[in-house]
Amino acid sequence: MWQLYQFPLCPFSRKVRLLLGEKGVAYDLIRESPWQMRDEFLDLNPAGTTPVMVDEDTNATLIDSQAICEYFEETVERFPLISGTAAGRAEIRRLVAFFDQSFYGDIVAPLLHERMKKRLVERAPPDARILREAMKRANTHMDYMDYLLDHRSWMAGGTMSLADIAAAAHVSVADYLGGIDWSSHEPVKRWYAGFKSRPSFRPLLSERMEVIAPPAHYEKPDF
Amino acid sequence: MWQLYQFPLCPFSRKVRLLLGEKGVAYDLIRESPWQMRDEFLDLNPAGTTPVMVDEDTNATLIDSQAICEYFEETVERFPLISGTAAGRAEIRRLVAFFDQSFYGDIVAPLLHERMKKRLVERAPPDARILREAMKRANTHMDYMDYLLDHRSWMAGGTMSLADIAAAAHVSVADYLGGIDWSSHEPVKRWYAGFKSRPSFRPLLSERMEVIAPPAHYEKPDF
Ligand SMILES: N[C@@H](CCC(=O)N[C@@H](CS)C(=O)NCC(=O)O)C(=O)O
Ligand SMILES: N[C@@H](CCC(=O)N[C@@H](CS)C(=O)NCC(=O)O)C(=O)O
Numbered sequence: 001m002w003q004l005y006q007f008p009l010c011p012f013s014r015k016v017r018l019l020l021g022e023k024g025v026a027y028d029l030i031r032e033s034p035w036q037m038r039d040e041f042l043d044l045n046p047a048g049t050t051p052v053m054v055d056e057d058t059n060a061t062l063i064d065s066q067a068i069c070e071y072f073e074e075t076v077e078r079f080p081l082i083s084g085t086a087a088g089r090a091e092i093r094r095l096v097a098f099f100d101q102s103f104y105g106d107i108v109a110p111l112l113h114e115r116m117k118k119r120l121v122e123r124a125p126p127d128a129r130i131l132r133e134a135m136k137r138a139n140t141h142m143d144y145m146d147y148l149l150d151h152r153s154w155m156a157g158g159t160m161s162l163a164d165i166a167a168a169a170h171v172s173v174a175d176y177l178g179g180i181d182w183s184s185h186e187p188v189k190r191w192y193a194g195f196k197s198r199p200s201f202r203p204l205l206s207e208r209m210e211v212i213a214p215p216a217h218y219e220k221p222d223f
Numbered sequence: 224m225w226q227l228y229q230f231p232l233c234p235f236s237r238k239v240r241l242l243l244g245e246k247g248v249a250y251d252l253i254r255e256s257p258w259q260m261r262d263e264f265l266d267l268n269p270a271g272t273t274p275v276m277v278d279e280d281t282n283a284t285l286i287d288s289q290a291i292c293e294y295f296e297e298t299v300e301r302f303p304l305i306s307g308t309a310a311g312r313a314e315i316r317r318l319v320a321f322f323d324q325s326f327y328g329d330i331v332a333p334l335l336h337e338r339m340k341k342r343l344v345e346r347a348p349p350d351a352r353i354l355r356e357a358m359k360r361a362n363t364h365m366d367y368m369d370y371l372l373d374h375r376s377w378m379a380g381g382t383m384s385l386a387d388i389a390a391a392a393h394v395s396v397a398d399y400l401g402g403i404d405w406s407s408h409e410p411v412k413r414w415y416a417g418f419k420s421r422p423s424f425r426p427l428l429s430e431r432m433e434v435i436a437p438p439a440h441y442e443k444p445d446f
Contacts, residue, residue: 046367047325060310066289067316074309086297087283093290102270144269 002027005041005052007034008207009116009176011108012065012100013051014169019069019162021200022079027053035117066096069162081162092156095148095163103170106137111177119211135179142185149187168195172204176214182223189223196221228255228264228275231430232339232399234331235288235323236274237392242292242385244423245302250276258340289319292385304385315379318371318386326393329360334400342434358402365408372410391418395427399437405446412446419444 004020004027006013020027032041034050045052045063053062062068073082082092111134114126145167148155156163171192174180182189195201196219205219217223227243227250229236243250255264257273268275268286276285285291296305305315334357337349368390371378379386394415397403405412418424419442428442440446 047321062310062313063317064320067313067320070316071309071313074312086294087285089297090285090290090294093293094286097287097290098270 001056003030003054003056004028005030005032005044005054006050007031008204008209009112009173010034010050011104011169011173012049014172014204015065015100015162015166016051016053016068017204018165018169018200019072019081021203022081022165022198023072023076024078025072025076033120035121066100069096073162081160081165083159083161084157088157092161092163095156096166099163099166099170103141103167103174107134107141107179108170108173108177110134111174111179115177115212116209131179135181138174138179139181142180142188145191146185146187149191154191164191164195168192168201172201176209176218177212178215182217193221193223224279225250226253226277226279227251228253228267228277229273230254230256231427231432232335232396233257233273234327234392234396235272237395237427238288238323238385238389239274239276239291240427241388241392241423242295242304244426245304245388245421246295246299247301248295248299256343258344289323292319296385304383304388306382306384307380311380315384315386318379319389322386322389322393326364326390326397330357330364330402331393331396331400333357334397334402338400338435339432354402358404361397361402362404365403365411368414369408369410372414377414387414387418391415391424395424399432399441400435401438405440416444416446 002020002025004013004016006017006029017027032038032050032052034041034048037048041052042048044054044061047063049064051065051068053068054060062071070082073080082089084092110130114130114134118124118126145155152158154160154164155167171180171188196205208214225243225248227236227239229240229252240250255261255273255275257264257271260271264275265271267277267284270286272287274288274291276291277283285294293305296303305312307315333353337353337357341347341349368378375381377383377387378390394403394411419428431437
């Protein structure tokens with residue numbers, strides 16, 4: 001059985017969990033708080049980041065969400081998520097990198113730092129200016145996602161792909177942390193409502209991070 | 224013919240160029256300075272990052288160095304660089320992500336900011352403290368690379384892979400910017416000396432960024 005080292009608000013772990021859910025791969029969750037920099041965890045992953053997956057039976061270790069997703073895409077045929085022509089696959093990977101780097105760096109990382117890590121580690125309140133700026137950037141990103149969904153059924157084209165999964169993972173963490181204003185993004189809202197109803201997404205939405213509660217609409221498919 | 228948008232000290236563009244060189248794919252260079260945020264470039268890549276590749280004949284556009292490398296790995300058989308078992312490929316991708324994210328974020332990005340962008344954009348001198356910290360972190364990273372090369376012929380295992388190419392790309396930019404102390408890293412030094420002699424690497428090493436000259440040893444295979 002695979003073990004997944006993660007914490008409930010790690011967007012990269014959510015991306016992996018959504019892919020494993022769609023592909024029907026079973027795994028156990030192991031709670032890991034990377035900011036604690038546990039020696040045993042650093043021995044497992046010198047980069048010190050979640051997610052990490054370990055196969056209990058063989059001790060095989062997988063590190064980095066994209067390396068993990070590519071691994072299961074190569075080894076589990078069910079529900080291909082990086083499929084199509086080489087150019088189509090490049091477009092999926094471009095968008096995954098865009099969400100994992102730009103959306104995460106501009107929005108999710110500052111929200112996690114201000115609203116979660118500061119409370120857990122420094123016991124300090126969030127900086128309202130940084131929260132406001134992250135929410136402003138979320139708006140710009142959502143405009144781009146609206147634009148994509150105005151031209152395509154899914155983020156990267158005609159079928160659901162890892163680009164949708166990466167986007168949903170990051171959006172869901174930003175939404176938990178109160179960073180998303182849903183009032184003027186109909187296309188993304190419709191797309192995300194559909195995602196929220198998927199069986200692979202339900203367990204993620206019901207989990208909580210102890211120190212911070214999500215807004216009332218967070219778990220509702222109709223919001 | 225493919226066109227590659229880049230500037231001489233972009234490590235992600237170097238990674239792509241090394242892969243294209245080993246695979247024998249021809250391309251033209253187009254100079255792009257992403258910090259200028261040209262409208263035409265942002266239309267091409269909303270993320271505003273180099274490298275970007277455009278096929279002049281078909282207008283196909285490839286964005287993000289990893290998506291570009293996976294594309295050419297899938298479409299050009301010569302010199303496979305993400306090969307082996309699924310677990311071996313996961314190890315290659317883990318290390319590529321490690322160099323592209325940790326080595327870049329800890330070392331190359333601050334060096335580029337202090338020694339190149341500050342001079343070009345703000346006409347300000349570098350902050351000596353930030354340079355010193357980046358060099359200290361370079362030392363830690365090189366210790367880890369020494370450790371890998373003590374156990375393996377190449378970064379990710381028995382054969383040269385994209386992990387070596389990503390590492391060489393980032394090390395070369397850090398070295399150009401004076402960030403590497405070669406005195407106590409024999410395994411990495413030997414590995415890098417071999418890399419420097421490869422025909423795919425020679426053109427990169429002879430290019431210069433106008434505002435800043437590399438140290439005397441930079442281009443020498445024997446340093
Ligand atoms: N490229 C990595 C990034 C993972 C990552 O940044 N995870 C965060 C948690 S959301 C982390 O572990 N941060 C701790 C740290 O950077 O020290 C992946 O895709 O797995
Ligand atoms: N994930 C991207 C990262 C590329 C990247 O960060 N490029 C830098 C130049 S070395 C850049 O364009 N920075 C400009 C910016 O971030 O605005 C890739 O692998 O291509």
